[in-house]
Amino acid sequence: MTIFSNAMKAASPFKTNGIRLASYLSKALTVKQFGNPLDSLSLESSTIKCTEPSQVVVHMLYSPINPADINTIQGVYAVKPQIPFVCGNEGIGRVVESCKSDSKLKKGDLVVPRKNALGTWRDYVVASEDDWLKVPSDLSPVTLATLMVNPGTAYRMLTDFVDLKPGSVVIQNGGNSAVGQSVIQLCKHWGVKTVSIVRNREGIKELKKILQEMGADHVLTDEELKSTEVFKSKEIPAPSLALNCVGGRNALELIKTMGENSTMVTYGGMSKQPLTVPTAALIFKDITLKGFWMTRWNWLHDKDGQREHLVNELCSLAKQGVLQSPPHTLVHIDSWITAIEGATDSRGLVGTKYILSFEA
């Protein structure tokens, strides 16, 4: 039991109209220096409580480990928080205390972070009520924990760059990534054809079957892409959108398949190799190259209602069964080393998303 008795509370720092505020013993995965995650992270405990009337106390339920979190710990991500900081960008929590009586968020509400780099890898978070977005309570918490970053990225990339219609073709590498799976699910729902490129691996047949059952039209390994006849034979039209999270030679193979006046959106660089773009593709095929970063999108659309709209859309798609939770492994915060080891496994896409759990 992590909630202290109200009697333990020190003098309130602000007027609470008689409401007595609780203190919480919170465990937080904290970064004190940038570097290798296993060396850089430590689980720190501290007592926290509201210090401003605008705040709420949220008990996190689940927080996934995303690639961007690992890069943030390594100090190589575009957002470099001031040290020390609590890691984690995504997750689902439940409001356990509103620090004023007329708060927009009430005890029991399910919330996801609105603010970037809020630090979700901890069991209790005290933050402004404006740092959270309320989400429906009739979806599974695991689904909600993983709905905003990866399915959000897939949704935006499929809607913001090219006017896709039923029958349009989207090609993507990293087809088995969390974003890749959401792309497959959304395209299936919208009648858009997908060509998903995956790395050859043990169990490739089973992986193809899983993705096909998810709605994938064509699943090809890197090698199969080079010799496939599906484009040459006009079995499917040339892709009007390509989604790239790999870079290097792999992205070039995608570009070769793309149609005139098409767009490639890059949202990751797993190969750590830059993109190689033939001049002729730009000039004569009129291909456009863009990047997408969910964090920037959130910054840009924080005030215009589009963030709330996206969250509602994603929840609605999850409720319809269009967006399904990725295969995942829940690991209790106390066993965080297991979770980090799994998420940074050098074999890469091992097919499960590691999610920290904060149940007592």
Added chain:
Amino acid sequence: MTIFSNAMKAASPFKTNGIRLASYLSKALTVKQFGNPLDSLSLESSTIKCTEPSQVVVHMLYSPINPADINTIQGVYAVKPQIPFVCGNEGIGRVVESCKSDSKLKKGDLVVPRKNALGTWRDYVVASEDDWLKVPSDLSPVTLATLMVNPGTAYRMLTDFVDLKPGSVVIQNGGNSAVGQSVIQLCKHWGVKTVSIVRNREGIKELKKILQEMGADHVLTDEELKSTEVFKSKEIPAPSLALNCVGGRNALELIKTMGENSTMVTYGGMSKQPLTVPTAALIFKDITLKGFWMTRWNWLHDKDGQREHLVNELCSLAKQGVLQSPPHTLVHIDSWITAIEGATDSRGLVGTKYILSFEA
């Protein structure tokens, strides 16, 4: 004298309302097989005349040799005409005969090709009046001969991709190319700052001086770009537009200087190396990569009035002295070997544009 007497004319193939049509002995630089220009080109003579009432006969005055012409002869350009064909995409000519009395074009009108791959490397051209655009007669023919392709490309790239304002910065490689010089001239006129990258060469000081007198703000060699402080010191803002005709490592150096949410437009690949694009530039700096091809633009805007508008704009800018003719060498069609040798000189940008002349 190349005009045959009317008396030599054979039976007219169409009703001419009594107008008697002339025949012309035309010399044309013709490609009979793709390959090395000196081997592939030959000067062919033939007798030509109108065969349709919609046609006009144009006496070419000047036709420049552009890089795209060389690539077309080599058979490596995106447009591959059917063999045999007369080479040449650009030039200025004078109407010497309208084949019907109510033609839009009258004898004496100056015209530039509207149709792509019309074959301007010949002294007489018979083509539909719709294949030509009339241009003002108060500009020098040499200026008009070189105004549509390179200044046109510069104009469109500066206006179609980024909303440039006075004080905005454009960076370009190939700063001494025909397009590069037009970019400098137009930016100077519009109050936009330019950073032009050129290759180090003999006479680099003189070249820099010429470009600066043309209006260039910063002229840097490839090496100087790597160590320049103008961006780090905030002496000038980060470029919002980059224009690339080189590719490879050179384009990467441009990308490094570019600001957030900026655009690189590629219109050539002189290094014959593909572009190398860091993933982070796309995702975190939100850089967009596009291509530009004047021929496609002409196709797209052939019917909407924009082509005529562009021609009028370019002529107006030339009349104001904003756009100046590039340094050039006029070579008579009979000495075409000299012109081709000069234009394909392995030293590349030797600083003069070769223009074929058709004066008797």
